[in-house]
Every structure is written in C-alpha cells, then in structure tokens.
Amino acid sequence: MTTNPATRGAEATAESALRLLEGGNARLVTLFGSVDPDGAKRVHYIVDVNREYRSISVPVTGALPSATRISPAAAWHERELHEQYGIEIDGHPDLRPLFSHAADYRFLQVQGVGVCELPVGPVHAGIIEPGHFRFSVMGDSVLHLEPRLFYTHKGTEKLFEGAGIMNGQALAESVSGDNCFAHAVAYCQSVENAFGISVPPRGRAIRLLGLELERMMAHIGDVGALCGDVGCAVPAAYNSRIKESLLQASARFFGTRYWRGIAIPGGVRRDISTEDARAFGKVVAHAAADFAEMAQLILDTPSVQNRFEETGVLSNKIARDLGAVGPVARSSGVRIDVRRDHPYGHYRNITIEIPHFPQGDVLARARMRIEETRISARLIQEMLNGLAAGIHRTPVPREGSAEGFSAVESPRGELLYWIRIGNGRIIRCHIKSPSFQNWPCLPFAVDGNISADFPLINKSFNLSYSGCDR
Amino acid sequence: MIFDFVNRSLRSPSVLVSVEELIANSQGSRMPDVRSEVLTATIARRVVEACGLSALAIEDADGRMTLSLDYGKCTGCGECIEAGEGAFLLAESVSCGVSRQSLIRRWDVEGRAEILTCEEELSASAREIRSIVGRALNIRQVDGGSCNGCEAEIGALSNPYYDLERFGIHFVASPKHADMLLVTGPITSNMAEAVKRTYEATPAPKLVVAVGACGCSGGIFAASSAVSGSVDAVIPVDAYIPGCPPTPAMLLTGILRTLRRR
Numbered sequence A: 001m002t003t004n005p006a007t008r009g010a011e012a013t014a015e016s017a018l019r020l021l022e023g024g025n026a027r028l029v030t031l032f033g034s035v036d037p038d039g040a041k042r043v044h045y046i047v048d049v050n051r052e053y054r055s056i057s058v059p060v061t062g063a064l065p066s067a068t069r070i071s072p073a074a075a076w077h078e079r080e081l082h083e084q085y086g087i088e089i090d091g092h093p094d095l096r097p098l099f100s101h102a103a104d105y106r107f108l109q110v111q112g113v114g115v116c117e118l119p120v121g122p123v124h125a126g127i128i129e130p131g132h133f134r135f136s137v138m139g140d141s142v143l144h145l146e147p148r149l150f151y152t153h154k155g156t157e158k159l160f161e162g163a164g165i166m167n168g169q170a171l172a173e174s175v176s177g178d179n180c181f182a183h184a185v186a187y188c189q190s191v192e193n194a195f196g197i198s199v200p201p202r203g204r205a206i207r208l209l210g211l212e213l214e215r216m217m218a219h220i221g222d223v224g225a226l227c228g229d230v231g232c233a234v235p236a237a238y239n240s241r242i243k244e245s246l247l248q249a250s251a252r253f254f255g256t257r258y259w260r261g262i263a264i265p266g267g268v269r270r271d272i273s274t275e276d277a278r279a280f281g282k283v284v285a286h287a288a289a290d291f292a293e294m295a296q297l298i299l300d301t302p303s304v305q306n307r308f309e310e311t312g313v314l315s316n317k318i319a320r321d322l323g324a325v326g327p328v329a330r331s332s333g334v335r336i337d338v339r340r341d342h343p344y345g346h347y348r349n350i351t352i353e354i355p356h357f358p359q360g361d362v363l364a365r366a367r368m369r370i371e372e373t374r375i376s377a378r379l380i381q382e383m384l385n386g387l388a389a390g391i392h393r394t395p396v397p398r399e400g401s402a403e404g405f406s407a408v409e410s411p412r413g414e415l416l417y418w419i420r421i422g423n424g425r426i427i428r429c430h431i432k433s434p435s436f437q438n439w440p441c442l443p444f445a446v447d448g449n450i451s452a453d454f455p456l457i458n459k460s461f462n463l464s465y466s467g468c469d470r
Numbered sequence B: 001m002i003f004d005f006v007n008r009s010l011r012s013p014s015v016l017v018s019v020e021e022l023i024a025n026s027q028g029s030r031m032p033d034v035r036s037e038v039l040t041a042t043i044a045r046r047v048v049e050a051c052g053l054s055a056l057a058i059e060d061a062d063g064r065m066t067l068s069l070d071y072g073k074c075t076g077c078g079e080c081i082e083a084g085e086g087a088f089l090l091a092e093s094v095s096c097g098v099s100r101q102s103l104i105r106r107w108d109v110e111g112r113a114e115i116l117t118c119e120e121e122l123s124a125s126a127r128e129i130r131s132i133v134g135r136a137l138n139i140r141q142v143d144g145g146s147c148n149g150c151e152a153e154i155g156a157l158s159n160p161y162y163d164l165e166r167f168g169i170h171f172v173a174s175p176k177h178a179d180m181l182l183v184t185g186p187i188t189s190n191m192a193e194a195v196k197r198t199y200e201a202t203p204a205p206k207l208v209v210a211v212g213a214c215g216c217s218g219g220i221f222a223a224s225s226a227v228s229g230s231v232d233a234v235i236p237v238d239a240y241i242p243g244c245p246p247t248p249a250m251l252l253t254g255i256l257r258t259l260r261r262r
Helices: A014-022 A072-085 A156-160 A168-172 A177-195 A201-229 A233-254 A274-300 A302-308 A316-321 A326-330 A345-349 A362-385 A434-446 A451-461 A465-469 B002-010 B041-050 B079-083 B124-133 B149-156 B192-201 B212-217 B248-258
Strands: A026-035 A041-049 A052-059 A116-120 A132-138 A141-148 A402-410 A413-422 A425-432 B032-034 B056-061 B064-070 B088-090 B104-108 B113-115 B137-143 B169-171 B180-184 B207-211 B227-229 B239-241
Touching: A014 A026, A014 A041, A014 A052, A026 A072, A026 A413, A026 A425, A041 A413, A052 A402, A072 A434, A132 A451, A141 A434, A141 A451, A156 A168, A156 A425, A168 A177, A168 A425, A177 A201, A177 A402, A177 A413, A177 A465, A177 B149, A201 A233, A201 A274, A201 A345, A201 A362, A201 A402, A201 A451, A233 A274, A233 B002, A233 B149, A274 A302, A274 A362, A274 B002, A302 A362, A302 A451, A316 A434, A326 A362, A326 A413, A326 A434, A362 A451, A413 A434, A434 A451, A434 A465, B032 B064, B041 B056, B041 B064, B041 B079, B079 B088, B124 B137, B124 B207, B137 B149, B137 B192, B149 B180, B149 B212, B149 B248, B180 B192, B180 B212, B180 B248, B207 B212, B207 B248, B212 B239, B239 B248
Parallel strands: B137 B169, B137 B180, B180 B207, B207 B239
Antiparallel strands: A026 A041, A041 A052, A116 A132, A132 A141, A402 A413, A413 A425, B032 B088, B056 B064, B064 B104, B104 B113
C-alpha cells in the first residue's frame, strides 16, 4: 500500500504516533529514518491498528520522544535510529550501539556470590550464523542472557540506494538466505504498491506456491533440528531427507533450490506447465504425508516431550510487549499473521487457517511448525489444482517516483519492505525483518532455564542473524 | 519408541546420490555457460551491459576481443541468459575447489572458441594434508557474515542424499580439530577479527576454502562499506567454490577437488 497522504504534512508529529501506540489494539510494526532531498531527517512509524497498517511520517527537528516507554517493541528500532541517523531519543532506557562494535561495550552485569559469566560466540560450534551470547549463570541455571548481534551487518539497506527497481530483488534475496523468496516477494510487492501495479493472477498464484513451499521447507528443517538438539537422531535425519526432496523438486521444476531469481517486480520469471504442476504436487503431497507421520512419532516420544514441554517459555505478555511476530508469537497465544490480517497477492482470495498455542514453550513452537506445514501443503495443493491461466508477469515502469511498502508472512513472521523510488531508482529501502523483532524476546524465554537447554530454545525460535543484522 | 522411527526409516528406499552423479554437477545452481560457436561481439557487449555484478567483462588481448566470465562474482541471476540470444545457457558443470584465477573463463569472440588454460598444481599444504589424513578430513565451517544461504546448503551435505561422512569427511565443532576451514562471506567488518582468530587457532597444515560468490569476491556486497570483502581479503585461501549459493554437489566437488581426490 502507498503511504496515506492524510498522515503526512504539518499535523503529523511524533506525539501523534505515540498517542496511536497508547491506544489499545495498536502494535508497532517498524520505525525508521530517512533523509529528504533537502537533507532534512524524517522518521517513519508503521503501526498496526486493528489489522490496518497506518504509516506516519514525521520531520525531525530536535530530540524525539521515545516510543519505547509506551511500547518496548520500539527499543531496538530507536537504538538503530539513534546510531544511524544521530537522532536524539528522549527517555530511551538504553541507547548502546547495535551495529558498531566498539571494545568498550558494556554488558549488563549480574552480581553476587557464585554468579559466573559465560561468553559464547561469535563463532559458534555448528554450521550456523555468528553472534555473541553472554550468559550469567549460577550453577546450571541461566540468570540472564544478553545477546550481542549484528556481526553479519552488511550495510544492505544502504546498498539498495541507487539500484534500479528491477535489480533490488537480487539484493533482497541475499538478506536472509533461507527465506530468500519471502524477501524477494516483499520487495517486489513494495515496488508494485508504490506504482499501483497489479500482478496477474497466475503470477500471484506462483508466488503463493513459492511462499508456502519455503514455509514448509523451513518448518520441516526446524522440527528436524529440534529433534537433533535432544539427541533424537533418526527423525532429525529423516526430516532433512524430506526437506531435501522439496529442494530437489524446486530445482527440477523451477530451476532453483531456494527459489532465487523467480520473483521480479510485476510477477514471476518462471511459469510451470500443467504436467509439471501435477508432478510437483505429487512430491509435495508425499513430503507432507511423510512429515505428518514422522511428526506424530516425534510428539509421541516421551524423551522428546520431556525436553520440549515447559522449556523456554515466552509469556503472552512479553510477546505482546515486545511485538513478537510469526510462529513465535502464535505459540505464545498472540494471534497475528500477515496472510490473514493484511492479505496480499492471492491470499486476498482465500481464507486461511491460523493455528495458535497458548503455552509459549518449545513444544508449542514445535507443534506450531508441524501444524503450519500441514496447512501450507494443503494450500499448495489447492493452488495447483486451480492454477489460474494467463500471463505470469506484467510490465513495470522503469521511470517514475513513488513511495510504498508491503508486508508478507515469511516463515519467521511479518516481513516488511518500505521503499522510496526516484526516477526508477531506489532512494531508500527499509527492511523490517521478523527476527529483528523477535531477537529481544529470546532472553526472556531463556532466563531461569538450564544453560544446556539454550541450544534447544534458540533453535525453537529459529531466528535469522543475517535478516536481523542486514 | 525409537524403534518406530527406525522401522519407519527402514521402510523407505535409500536416496543416496551416487558419486558419479555429484561430481562436477552444477545443475540447479543457475550459473551460466557460453556456447562459443554462436557468440558474437554484439552479444558479448550486450551481456556485459546486462550483468549487474561485473562478472562478465570484455578484454582486449593483442587486438582480439576477449569475453571473460568470472564465476567467483556470478550469482546466477540469469540476466546474461535472458540477454544472450541463445549464446548463454545454464551450466551443467562449473569448476569448484580451484584457484581464484581458474574461476575465470575466457572466450576469443571473433574466433568463437574458449581460450583454455592448463591445469594447476596441487598446493604444498594440500599435498601435506592428503599425505597425513589420507581419506579422513575434518572441516570447521566458519560463517564470516553470509546471508545463511551457503550455510543452508553446507548443512544439506549431511542429509541422507549426500551423506558427506561416506567420504570420511565430517564437520567438527572447534577449529583446533580442523584440517580445513570452509569459510563463507562476505567477511563483514564485525567478523574480520573473529575469522582471523579462528584461522590462527587452526593447527598447520591447514586448508582454507572460500565458499560462495560472497566468499570468493564479496559478491553482491563487495561495494558495501560495512564489509571487508572476500575471504582472501582477511586470511590466506587455498581454493574457491563459487555459486549463490553453491549446490551441495558443487560443495562436495570443491572439497574433494581441493585435495585432488577427484
């Protein structure tokens, strides 16, 4: 959707944005800065009010009143704003830098007899992304965890600037490599919204296929990895096999394992024949049935139940306060999903089942992924059975200036791209990744658990470092 | 309960991919190849224009027009294939586990033929490691700031299709146990020090393999002020595996090729 002109102009102030957040049913989606052509700084608030995105853009003249006091979900966004735009934030409790890693960074210290500090990372023991965790432990128990991230910060938002609008999706695909299709689609939709372009039905359908397949692959992989973390090696190996079968089907029918190079502003670059669609559907159906059977065995295993249940609880209150999104939020009883709340593309034409669990523990997050895999597989079948005919791509003007944003429900949750275009080139691109919002939730789920359960809890959140760090 | 899992697994046929199918197979990587017999100067200029990452370039060698394709920079975006009027197609095989120079191929445009270079020698450290470890190789994977795409594919090497352990290769948790570091990039400014220290913590003889377009050249992030660049901008590198991301087959080919086991 394009920015509502009614919220721009003289009457929009930071105070009005904060008042919006104070009312019930308001959730801060993102908050970021931009610079006008005349050099004036501007802050943009995007707030979800009763399932409607409101965008408020405010010129910055002096210090900004902190939104964090009203909504703690704003804490990291305002730290970023302060660090990258040099804007003073009045009343923010913690303005330590996120991106620049100075040696004198002060971790929160837990003091007392018997308290030990355990530093872990940035280089981790497995095949995973880098980040630093500082545990304060007493015996086996974690008293406090403080993550320090942004080791994979690549200045991605800055790299968008100056790129042609038809090239941005390649960069979007490299923001979070295992959710690359969701990123590419969110980027493309923001361009389409800015220019008011409507993607042909077949293009929308193929995008839905890719988005749901990406969700299936992510969730199947995650459930397998959770099993691996509790020493349940056979289902871990078996799930990696199911995931690989979907990757190979993607390579066979779409020429790419992770759906790179498919999304493009205006639609998609690949079509699928009726025959291939049928064969692809068979692979997905087989994988889904296989996974459902395996998932039931996993959930019925006492040693798995013992490790998953009541481990790493994220309370509903913390999840709401910190603006958690995606499967993490839904596993703590927060019923939000962009596909239902702000439908886009083909999701406008369908009703979607949104599972939710109130417990907030590792088991809830595992069951959430199992349920969502089942639903995604069904959506893919429905899509393939009634694949709209016609073209899959429509032209996009290479010139023109506009502004727009768009969100998709990535496997990790609400992912939003906001772009400003000038003469066919990107002037500013802001990425709100679900992991940026969910990372601050993790310590609350870890505190009070034993340190040996940390890998399991962390895996159950499955947050992207690169997506968060950008 | 665990017997239910085993029983369930045993009922499914093996999916193990044969070595022959994996080696030198780059299908699914979206990397391009050139049909030199239909290459023209016009096409060469057009694809160089279309390539957003300057992986394609026109060089002038003794007055003859040469087209170069640097797989170390290529992300497989497909622009050259769209612009190449049939002279560009998807590659079946791309060199992996070779030197940085060997990732660059050149074509004599007027002569419509590839300019071939000779095979390089096995490095001293690769020879030494091969003589010490024989068929066993311990790899420590290091993420120097990647998007996680390469990690996803490196992780896939352990699944039942590729089963890296059948080659006597496995991933270890500490650089101190490693013979080879498999490093992805781009190396960000915030990770440069950690990558250097990981390298120093690895006992000699050691091999470093740079993985992915970003690891080989900085890739799509090469111009960013927040990154140090390719892996070799920070630590010495023995061999390179291109791709965005490289497929599991390319990774496996590259690892074996670095030791000349294939």
